[in-house]
Structure formats: C-alpha cells, structure tokens
Amino acid sequence: MEKTYNPELIEQKYRDLWETGDLFSSKTNSSSENAFSIVLPPPNVTGSLHMGHAFQHTIMDVFTRYNRSKGNQTLWQPGTDHAGIATQMVVERQLGLENISRHDLGRDKFTEKVWDWKSQSGGTITSQMRRLGASVDWERERFTMDESLSKAVKKVFIDLYNEGLIYRGKRLVNWDPVLLTAVSDLEVISKEENGFLWHIKYQVADSEEILIVATTRPETMLGDSAVAVHPEDERYQHLVGKFINLPLSDRKIPIIADDYVDMEFGTGCVKITPAHDFNDYEIGQRHKLEIINVLTDNASINLNAPTKYQGLDRFEARKAIVNDLEKQNLIEKIDPHTLMVPRGDRTNSIIEPYMTDQWFVKVKPLAEPAIDAVKNGSIRFVPENWEKTYFNWMENIEDWCISRQIWWGHRIPAWYDKEGNYYVADSIEEAQEQAGKNVELTQDEDVLDTWFSSALWPFSTLGWPEATPEMSRFYPTSVLVTGFDIIFFWVARMIMFGLKFANDVPFKDIYITGLIKDGNGQKMSKSKGNVLDPIDLIDGISLEALLEKRTQGMMQPKLAEKIQKQTKKEFPDGIPSFGTDAIRFTFTALASFGRDIKFDLKRVEGYRNFCNKLWNASRFVLMNLDSKSINFDAELSSQDKWILSRLQQVKTEVEKHLADYRLDLMSQTLYEFVWHDYCDWYLEISKPLLENEKTKQGCEATLLKVLSETLVLLHPIIPFITEEIFEQSQKLQSNSTGKLISQPFPEPNKDLLNTEAEAEIDWLKEFILGIRKIRGEMNISPGKPLPCFVKSYSSKDQSYIDNNKAMLFALAKLDTVDLLSQDEEEPESAIALVGEMKILIPLAGLIDKGAERDRLNKEIEKLSKLKSQFAAKLNNEKFINGAPEAVVNNEKDKLASTENALKDLNQQLVKISKL
Numbered sequence: 085m086e087k088t089y090n091p092e093l094i095e096q097k098y099r100d101l102w103e104t105g106d107l108f109s110s111k112t113n114s115s116s117e118n119a120f121s122i123v124l125p126p127p128n129v130t131g132s133l134h135m136g137h138a139f140q141h142t143i144m145d146v147f148t149r150y151n152r153s154k155g156n157q158t159l160w161q162p163g164t165d166h167a168g169i170a171t172q173m174v175v176e177r178q179l180g181l182e183n184i185s186r187h188d189l190g191r192d193k194f195t196e197k198v199w200d201w202k203s204q205s206g207g208t209i210t211s212q213m214r215r216l217g218a219s220v221d222w223e224r225e226r227f228t229m230d231e232s233l234s235k236a237v238k239k240v241f242i243d244l245y246n247e248g249l250i251y252r253g254k255r256l257v258n259w260d261p262v263l264l265t266a267v268s269d270l271e272v273i274s275k276e277e278n279g280f281l282w283h284i285k286y287q288v289a290d291s292e293e294i295l296i297v298a299t300t301r302p303e304t305m306l307g308d309s310a311v312a313v314h315p316e317d318e319r320y321q322h323l324v325g326k327f328i329n330l331p332l333s334d335r336k337i338p339i340i341a342d343d344y345v346d347m348e349f350g351t352g353c354v355k356i357t358p359a360h361d362f363n364d365y366e367i368g369q370r371h372k373l374e375i376i377n378v379l380t381d382n383a384s385i386n387l388n389a390p391t392k393y394q395g396l397d398r399f400e401a402r403k404a405i406v407n408d409l410e411k412q413n414l415i416e417k418i419d420p421h422t423l424m425v426p427r428g429d430r431t432n433s434i435i436e437p438y439m440t441d442q443w444f445v446k447v448k449p450l451a452e453p454a455i456d457a458v459k460n461g462s463i464r465f466v467p468e469n470w471e472k473t474y475f476n477w478m479e480n481i482e483d484w485c486i487s488r489q490i491w492w493g494h495r496i497p498a499w500y501d502k503e504g505n506y507y508v509a510d511s512i513e514e515a516q517e518q519a520g521k522n523v524e525l526t527q528d529e530d531v532l533d534t535w536f537s538s539a540l541w542p543f544s545t546l547g548w549p550e551a552t553p554e555m556s557r558f559y560p561t562s563v564l565v566t567g568f569d570i571i572f573f574w575v576a577r578m579i580m581f582g583l584k585f586a587n588d589v590p591f592k593d594i595y596i597t598g599l600i601k602d603g604n605g606q607k608m609s610k611s612k613g614n615v616l617d618p619i620d621l622i623d624g625i626s627l628e629a630l631l632e633k634r635t636q637g638m639m640q641p642k643l644a645e646k647i648q649k650q651t652k653k654e655f656p657d658g659i660p661s662f663g664t665d666a667i668r669f670t671f672t673a674l675a676s677f678g679r680d681i682k683f684d685l686k687r688v689e690g691y692r693n694f695c696n697k698l699w700n701a702s703r704f705v706l707m708n709l710d711s712k713s714i715n716f717d718a719e720l721s722s723q724d725k726w727i728l729s730r731l732q733q734v735k736t737e738v739e740k741h742l743a744d745y746r747l748d749l750m751s752q753t754l755y756e757f758v759w760h761d762y763c764d765w766y767l768e769i770s771k772p773l774l775e776n777e778k779t780k781q782g783c784e785a786t787l788l789k790v791l792s793e794t795l796v797l798l799h800p801i802i803p804f805i806t807e808e809i810f811e812q813s814q815k816l817q818s819n820s821t822g823k824l825i826s827q828p829f830p831e832p833n834k835d836l837l838n839t840e841a842e843a844e845i846d847w848l849k850e851f852i853l854g855i856r857k858i859r860g861e862m863n864i865s866p867g868k869p870l871p872c873f874v875k876s877y878s879s880k881d882q883s884y885i886d887n888n889k890a891m892l893f894a895l896a897k898l899d900t901v902d903l904l905s906q907d908e909e910e911p912e913s914a915i916a917l918v919g920e921m922k923i924l925i926p927l928a929g930l931i932d933k934g935a936e937r938d939r940l941n942k943e944i945e946k947l948s949k950l951k952s953q954f955a956a957k958l959n960n961e962k963f964i965n966g967a968p969e970a971v972v973n974n975e976k977d978k979l980a981s982t983e984n985a986l987k988d989l990n991q992q993l994v995k996i997s998k999l
Contacts, residue, residue, distance in 0.1 A: 089699035091663025108219045110159035120151035121159040121558035128167035133212040135600045138618035142671040149800035153829040163226035168493035236544040245508045259438030261383035262431040265489035274424045281421035289327040296351040303402045306389040309373040310356040315341035359439045443487040450580040467677045477572040493531030539577035542590035563593040603684040613647025624661030665802035666692035675747035702809045718781035725841035727766040735832040772894040793830040854916025855896040869899035873924040954979040
C-alpha cells in the first residue's frame with residue numbers, strides 16, 4: 085500500500101473498474117429469490133447536483149450496495165426529468181442573448197433547440213453521480229421523454245379521460261404572467277412583504293349608508309361580484325340581500341352573508357372577486373356569483389374593466405385606481421400592512437389567481453385508495469410522523485391542473501375542430517376517426533405538467549404498459565428516498581397512479597430525509613451566498629474560485645460584496661480536498677430523522693481523518709502479516725476473542741440500524757468500532773501478541789479477519805477506500821477472489837460472542853486508562869517506565885493480571901506489577917480504581933514536588949485571568965444585548981471550559997501538596 089492515502093487516484097480507478105465490470109447491473113444475482121429496487125428521484129436534466137441531491141444519493145447508494153452484498157437481485161433505477169418550465173427557460177434565455185424568441189423559431193425548431201441543449205448539458209448530472217460513487221444500473225438510464233415513457237404518459241392520459249377522470253374546464257389556477265403559463269403550488273414561493281391595506285368606501289345602493297371594505301389589491305375591485313358579511317354580524321344583517329354601487333364602475337353588486345367572513349377582522353366586510361382569489365372563487369360558487377376576469381394573460385387590465393383602465397399593467401392600474409378613489413373621497417384610510425406575496429420561483433413575478441381553460445384530473449377517486457394504502461400498512465412512512473402530513477393533504481385534495489402553456493414537454497393528446505370541440509386520442513388519425521374524415525383538426529398547444537410524467541416513474545421505467553420481466557421482478561419498488569417538500573407533489577401522485585395503473589403500491593417504504601442546511605442552520609441559497617457544491621468538497625476549491633462561483637452573474641453589487649466578505653471569513657484558504665468517501669461518511673452520519681440537518685465542514689474533516697486512520701491501520705496490518713504463516717485455525721488469545729466478539733455485536737447493530745433507516749447510528753457504530761476498538765486498542769494489543777510465538781498466529785488471523793469483514797461493513801458508506809484496501813489484502817489470501825463490491829455481507833456468528841473475553845479486555849482497558857490518567861495529572865512522561873502496586877484485588881483481578889502482564893508492560897509502560905496484601909502498607913502514591921481494586925503508582929523520585937507545584941500555580945494564575953476576562957465580558961449588558969447569539973454562547977462555553985480546567989488544576993495541586 086502507498087504510504088499516504090490519496091483519494092483522487094483511488095476513486096478514478098474504481099469508478100472505471102466497477103462500470104467496465106458491469107458490477108452495478110440489475111442482472112447480477114438474477115437467480116436470487118429476493119429482489120431490491122429503488123428509483124432515483126429524477127433530477128432536472130439541465131441542472132447539476134446540489135448538497136441535497138448528494139445527501140439523498142449517498143443514502144440510496146448505501147442501501148443499494150448493502151442489498152447487493154446480501155445477495156439480492158438489485159436495481160437502482162437512474163434517470164432524469166425533462167423539467168418543462170425550467171428547461172424551456174434556460175433555452176429561451178440563451179436565444180434571448182441573440183435577440184431571438186421561441187416564437188421567431190416556431191414550435192418545432194424551438195423544441196429541436198431544447199433537445200440539442202439536453203444532449204449538451206444532460207451529462208453533467210450523470211458525471212457528478214459517478215464522482216459520488218452512485219452504483220446505479222447505468223444501462224437502464226431513462227429520460228421522462230424517452231419514447232417508451234412518452235407512450236406510457238399518453239396511455240394514462242387517454243385512459244383517465246375515457247373514465248371521466250380527466251376533463252377540460254375553466255377554473256382558477258396559479259398564473260405566472262411572465263412565463264404565460266399555469267404553475268403548480270410547488271413553483272410558487274410565498275414570502276412576507278411590506279404593502280398597504282386600502283380601506284375603500286362602498287355606498288349601499290339607494291341609501292346614504294357606507295360600507296368600508298379593506299383590500300391589499302385595489303386593482304381587483306374592477307372584478308368584484310359581491311361584498312360579503314358574516315350571517316351573525318348584527319351590524320350588517322339588515323343589508324344582506326341589498327346591493328352596493330361598485331366604485332369607479334357602473335355596476336351594482338349584491339351584499340351576501342357567508343360564514344367565511346371573520347367578523348373580528350377589519351370592518352367585517354369583505355370584497356368578493358371570484359376570478360382573482362381562490363377563496364373568493366369558492367364563495368362565488370356557493371352563491372352563484374358572476375365570475376368577471378379583468379386581467380389579460382400578461383397581467384394587464386382587459387376589456388371587462390372600465391375603458392379608462394384597459395391596457396394598463398396591473399400595478400399601473402393600481403396607482404390610477406387609488407388616485408381616482410382619492411379624488412372621489414372614497415378612501416377612508418391607508419395602513420401599512422405586511423402580507424404573504426406569492427411569487428414564481430423562476431421569474432420572481434407575483435403570481436395571479438387567473439381564470440383560464442385548463443385540463444384537470446379529478447383526484448378524489450384516486451386519492452381514496454392511496455389513503456387506504458398507508459392506513460392499512462401497504463406503505464410505511466419513515467419517520468412515521470410524516471403520515472399526518474400525507475393524510476392532511478390527501479383528505480383535502482383538490483382537482484389537479486395538469487396543463488401548461490409551454491412548448492417543452494409531453495404534448496396533450498387532444499385535437500380541436502374549428503368549433504372548439506375536442507377529441508382525445510393516441511394520434512391525429514384516431515382523432516380524425518372520431519371527428520370525421522373531412523374535419524380539419526389542430527392539436528392542443530399545451531403540454532402536461534412535469535409531475536404528471538414523473539408520477540409514472542416507478543413503473544414507466546420498467547417498461548409499462550408492457551408486461552415486462554422487470555415489472556414482475558422489481559415492482560413494487562422496495563423504498564423511496566425523498567424530501568418532505570414533495571410528499572404531495574410527487575410521492576402522493578406516484579401512489580395514486582401506481583395503484584390505478586400498475587395495480588399495486590409503487591414502493592413499500594417511504595424514507596423522508598431532512599433538509600441539508602449550512603453550519604448555522606440556514607437554508608442554502610445563492611442569495612445567501614452559503615451554497616456548497618459537493619464536487620468542490622471532493623476536489624477542493626481555492627478562495628478565488630469560490631468567490632467567483634458564489635457571485636457569478638449577480639446584478640446587485642452590495643449583495644455580491646456581502647457574500648464575498650462572508651465567504652472570506654468562512655473559508656480564508658478556500659476549501660481543501662476531502663475526497664468522496666469523507667463526504668459520503670459525513671452524509672450518512674447526518675442522516676438522522678431530524679427535519680433540518682446542519683452541514684459543518686468540521687464533520688467532513690473528522691471523517692477525512694477517519695479515512696486516514698483506516699488507511700494507516702490497514703497498512704500496519706498488511707505490513708505485519710505474512711501470507712505463508714496465516715492460519716485461520718490457530719488458537720486465539722483472550723484479546724483475539726474480545727475483538728471478534730465485538731465484531732459480531734457490530735454486525736448485528738449495523739443490520740438493525742439499516743432495517744430502521746438509521747444510517748446515522750450505523751455510521752456511529754462503525755466509526756467507534758474501527759477508531760476505538762480496532763485501531764486504538766486491538767492494534768496496540770497486537771504488537772506484543774505478534775512478538776510472542778504462542779499468540780502470533782492467532783493474532784495474525786484475527787487482524788486479517790476483522791479487517792476484511794470490517795471493510796465489507798464499511799463499503800456501502802465509503803466504497804472507494806475500502807475497495808482499495810481489500811484489493812491489497814487479497815494478496816495475503818490465496819483463496820480470495822473478486823472485488824469487495826461483490827463480497828457477501830458478513831453475518832453475525834453467535835459462536836464468537838464471548839462475554840468473558842469482553843469482561844477481561846474491558847478490565848485491561850480500565851487498568852491502562854487509569855495509569856494514563858495518572859501520568860497526565862502528574863505530568864509524567866508517557867514513555868517513562870513505572871513501578872505499579874495493586875491492592876484490594878479479587879481472584880478474578882489476579883487472574884486478569886497474570887494473563888495480561890505483557891499487555892500492561894507494553895501498553896501502560898510499566899516495569900513491575902506487584903500485588904500488595906490488605907495488611908501491607910501502601911507507598912505514597914497516585915491512585916486509580918478498577919472496580920474495588922486500587923492501582924498505586926508510587927511517586928517518590930518520579931516528580932519534583934516543588935517544581936510541579938510551581939508549574940500548577942502558574943497555570944492556575946493564567947487561567948484565573950482568562951476567567952475574569954470572560955466573566956467581565958458576559959457581565960457587560962451592551963455585549964450581551966448587541967452581539968449575535970452564537971458569539972455570546974461561544975463566550976459562555978469558553979468561561980465554562982476555563983472553570984472546569986481550573987477545578988482540575990486545583991485538585992491536582994491538592995494531591996501534589998499531600999505527597
């Protein structure tokens with residue numbers, strides 16, 4: 085083995101070897117009784133992987149590699165999503181640089197441009213996945229607009245339409261006036277913003293009475309259909325059924341009573357605009373109100389409004405309307421007001437509830453069996469608490485708007501004649517048969533919502549609607565790994581469509597992961613300047629390159645400057661190269677059931693250190709073994725039996741944590757076993773064992789056996805370094821062949837569990853740690869041989885001492901261990917306890933009492949000054965109230981640490997003084 089662990093060389097080597105060896109193929113173990121399958125949530129084809137992707141891909145890869153090593157036929161299904169709006173926007177921006185619009189090109193040429201872009205950029209994600217070690221079956225890679233998947237999409241649409249579950253109708257949708265399309269709720273981000281509340285006077289018709297109605301959107305009053313009051317509001321009961329004169333218009337609208345109105349809010353009078361508010365639309369349906377749309381698709385005022393305002397942009401119209409209301413003394417007052425403003429996640433434009441013709445799915449008949457599937461246990465959420473979120477959404481589900489007014493995507497299979505009649509069919513030829521041979525037909529311009537095709541992903545990727553061998557083998561899939569933000573948009577729809585069309589649930593378990601945030605618990609975003617690229621963590625990146633990356637394309641100089649300052653402070657030397665395995669170990673260690681997951685580079689550094697320790701430990705083992713002398717039937721010492729017993733416990737714990745989806749606990753178990761039990765203790769213990777002819781062969785066999793099996797246990801988490809060490813270790817095992825990725829997962833061997841050996845080595849560790857503590861407290865050199873006396877010992881203690889004298893001499897650096905009877909006088913000693921047994925280290929001649937006392941007093945004086953400084957800072961109200969909470973807490977931690985150190989030093993001073 086190379087002296088130094090170099091992840092870059094190792095990773096490239098095994099990425100190539102695994103793929104060329106077809107070791108990720110789902111055909112592997114095809115004769116196995118059991119199958120494991122998992123789908124990759126398809127990322128946007130034109131995007132790149134962010135930290136959330138890398139986190140979830142690592143989790144999926146752990147389960148995939150584990151099941152493969154368990155002998156199960158395993159499929160991790162890869163692929164990408166066409167991401168209609170996102171991809172179209174990218175290509176439109178590129179054309180915009182040449183002053184070309186998609187309309188200049190026309191639909192066919194524009195979609196050709198998008199396919200060209202897809203072929204150029206589509207490899208970015210697969211390249212990044214390979215860097216992360218994702219062991220997907222690349223031969224089965226799919227794209228949501230592949231011919232076979234498009235065929236499935238068309239069949240689902242037509243079948244649902246023929247059953248009356250898809251219909252075309254005019255309803256309110258989220259409308260992006262920049263993209264000129266309906267968008268899903270997931271593409272709408274509502275944020276609190278500052279605005280105003282205009283209190284407008286509405287005069288009751290044929291009366292002097294005035295109603296005050298408050299609104300945050302005065303321009304929509306042009307489409308008002310009523311004013312509503314609560315039916316129990318005594319102030320207005322006499323007005324219900326009467327009419328008011330709508331300001332700035334020549335219309336009269338009714339005063340209605342509805343329970344929706346909050347009597348306590350404002351004046352208790354609410355304007356109802358069914359065409360421009362989702363709640364108002366529901367009220368309008370209940371009271372059969374007129375639906376008056378006053379906006380165009382680009383959010384200008386249309387011909388349904390008074391002539392004066394027609395053609396004005398919505399916000400220009402707002403100014404004109406407010407100005408006219410003020411002139412007519414119809415504004416009671418204007419209050420500053422904070423409100424939730426819905427904006428498009430891609431355009432940042434304010435989203436309008438907009439009445440338009442769209443295609444919809446009647447979802448409730450599909451939702452009922454999907455709800456039952458979770459209630460009856462066919463599908464399990466992990467953690468279980470996410471069931472409540474699922475039920476809440478599904479039990480209040482509304483019809484799903486599935487049409488989008490863009491060009492990139494699955495085109496809706498419907499054709500129109502000149503009268504507006506439509507014919508849903510698989511092709512224009514079939515539509516022509518429905519309409520009549522001589523009827524001129526035009527295909528619907530709209531495409532389907534991206535979530536429609538991705539809802540079929542678990543079975544369309546397996547060849548459905550054909551009855552393929554893959555469908556019978558890998559459907560339902562075993563588990564879905566995804567985030568909580570798309571439970572409704574994707575997970576629920578996959579369940580509904582899977583039950584409807586594949587006649588079974590799409591997956592048995594749904595593992596919902598938390599959201600990766602930065603070390604301060606902040607969401608990672610470009611505007612915050614705290615985004616981390618997983619590839620930059622693998623390869624490292626200079627400060628200059630990181631600054632350029634984080635501020636590239638920023639139009640706001642002040643924001644760019646703020647992000648630069650923040651980045652320089654956080655990464656003054658850039659980000660070092662950690663390698664893939666360290667990143668993967670960090671992700672698994674963070675994979676708890678928490679909703680938010682803080683990602684701290686200190687953790688990555690720690691797991692990079694773990695990889696170094698594993699590498700160095702493996703080098704030690706392989707350099708100290710001779711393949712000719714390894715005898716796996718050799719007699720074992722109690723030390724060998726101890727580490728083998730611990731290994732069996734670790735195997736059991738690892739399998740349990742995997743079954744429970746607790747990768748964080750699995751990682752912790754393996755980390756502690758490798759770092760502490762194997763490296764810190766057994767490797768040290770092995771040195772005297774290897775020097776003794778009686779124990780040498782047993783130790784050699786144990787070193788190699790434990791290392792080999794530990795590598796298999798670690799492989800799903802850190803596949804690259806474990807594969808390289810395994811390859812090196814095979815040179816010592818003539819009967820061992822193949823790659824680590826193909827090795828069977830080690831089963832616990834109950835015969836190797838040994839409580840007696842564990843008790844003995846636990847005793848030995850306590851003894852050695854007691855000696856080391858005395859050395860530390862008394863400032864005695866770690867290498868100085870010490871005499872040792874033992875008193876108050878039991879017969880068990882005596883047998884342990886006899887068995888482990890060589891260990892005590894070697895690891896505790898003792899030159900004698902003498903037993904004292906109860907009546908023998910103890911020398912002046914430092915004492916440590918192991919149970920009731922006393923370990924005595926006589927200090928005469930070992931330390932200079934005066935010099936040690938002077939040293940301790942100087943250290944106490946130094947720490948006392950520091951304690952005063954920290955206390956003064958924390959007693960300063962200006963600091964407490966003005967500094968960030970994290971800074972204040974840091975000072976509190978420093979004070980507590982200093983106080984603990986002072987306490988320890990004073991205790992040592994007392995001990996020294998008593999000598």
